[in-house]
Amino acid sequence: MKPWNVEICDVTLRDGEQTPGVSFSCREKADIASTLDAIGIEVIEAGFPAVSANEKECVTTIADLGLDARICGFARAREGDIQAAIDCGVDMVSIFIPTSELHVRLKFRKPREQVLQDALKMIDYAREQGVQVRFAAEDASRTDLPFLREVYRGAADHGAVLLSFADTVGCLIPSEMRTVMADLVASVDRPFCAHCHNDMGCAVANTITAAEAGAFQLHTTVNGIGERAGNASLDELLVALRMKGGVDRYDLSHLKDLSLMVEKYSGITLPRNKPVTGELAFSHESGIHIAAILEDPLAYEYFPPGLVGGERHFILGKHTGKKALEHVVASMGCELSETQICRVLDMVKDHSEHKCNITPEVLKKLIRKAQHEQENA
Known part of the structure; x- marks a missing residue:
């Protein structure tokens, strides 16, 4: 079987930390990042530098660890956010804008076409500073396809190297993910990312389906932590890639220790029957x-x-x-x-x-x- 053409971007240190009540210290973030690197994770989203001076310090610390993984900083489509990430020494900046009519209406007082044009200028700004850009559509799963194609084509034309599709509220089921991802992959000549939330318990299934439909970069968090019901679980996805996708380059032997580490640092206790790393996963x-x-x-x-x-x-x-x-x-x-x-x-x-x-x-x-x-x- 030909292995699936994918890479992992783990977002535990950013989206995972947005779990209510969770805050990692710089030392804890460095421990998590180092273990992710030992597994062979290709991209680590280290944080959202514009949030605070401490967050910026933590992202800088991770960027300075000398890991094999590429380090990504998160930013709104604002010059200050982007510069804060660049100042940390990251390899890539993930610039995001909301694209659904609902989100644009709630967050901006201008047409979404204008929001897009302003964001494209920010891609130009980041690229002029010498960093790669991943362009993310927030609430993409509730955005009409014609406009979504326009968003991604514009980002590609302005030099974004990756295009991220976010199922921000976890509203998709796998059949829907397959349809939309296949359409986007066929419509825009750039690698796509799948960023799935778990509100209906479909995050891992949707991420696997996205990979089958052609998505390249798959987003995860350790133990599936994240806002509300969390994100796609790293350990579950990696096992699926090994067993179903023929992807055997990751060192999965670290998964249990990493899971326990994040359980300790986050204060979020694992369900005993959690797949792969739960206490009962191999109990009979x-x-x-x-x-x-x-x-x-x-x-x-x-x-x-x-x-x-x-x-x-x-x-x-x-x-x-x-x-x-x-x-x-x-x-x-x-x-x-x-x-x-x-x-x-x-x-x-x-x-x-x-x-x-x-x-x-x-x-x-x-x-x-x-x-x-x-x-x-």
Whole structure:
């Protein structure tokens, strides 16, 4: 299979930090950026320099790390914003304007055609300063296609090297994304970016679909954090690219550690059952499943936990089978008779049905009780 022609731009340090209540220190941003670079992420959006002096300092710090990744600064189509990003030493400036009638009406008191012409002048300004420009249409998914084509063609004519399509409110489903992205890719001779939000839970699916339809740069955040319901999750997208898109150049072994790092720095606790990096992503309780996994993990794991830096766990509970219990007991260094194993299994099921977690300490107590009962039988 020919690998998909894509690259990743991770926006954790900008869009991810716009999660309500989240603020990363410069040191934390540098840690996240360095790990993203170790994975092989091609572009890191380091922040929005015009926001504050501290934000500008953080973006400068990341630009000075000497990473392999290209560093991008975020800017409105204003000279001050663009200059603030350029002052940080970034490789690229992402200039954005709203394009939907709704957003233009709320934010500007002039026709959207005039908003576009003013923005194109800002592309010229940035290019004159020697930086690459990515031009982004905010709320592109609610912008009529004829005007959207006009926006992107204008940006391309003025030298933007990338054109970004933002599903700002996460309103698309994959079939809609496929239609619009295929149209844009065929209509404008520039690489397109897919920037998807997760309001309806479709961000990763929409991003994958955009890639299939020809999008080149895919935007992500670690753990899928971001405004409201967040953005496309980096770890989930990278696994999909590996397993479905033939893209094997990223070092996915860092994903679990990166996920935990961002969980700590952001204060946003991961759902236990989050795909790829959640606590339960490679945890199994069903006796039928565990018996098969002991023979061949592929029976119930599409990709191995080690691929993403995770570990497999067998959880004891009401669905546990004898083989699973024997495996867990043996891994603890215990030897039980057939009678004892059966007795422990009965107690495990009884405890779990009363909503008692079977921790290693609880299991040890049950083992001792079974041994004691047999000794005194």
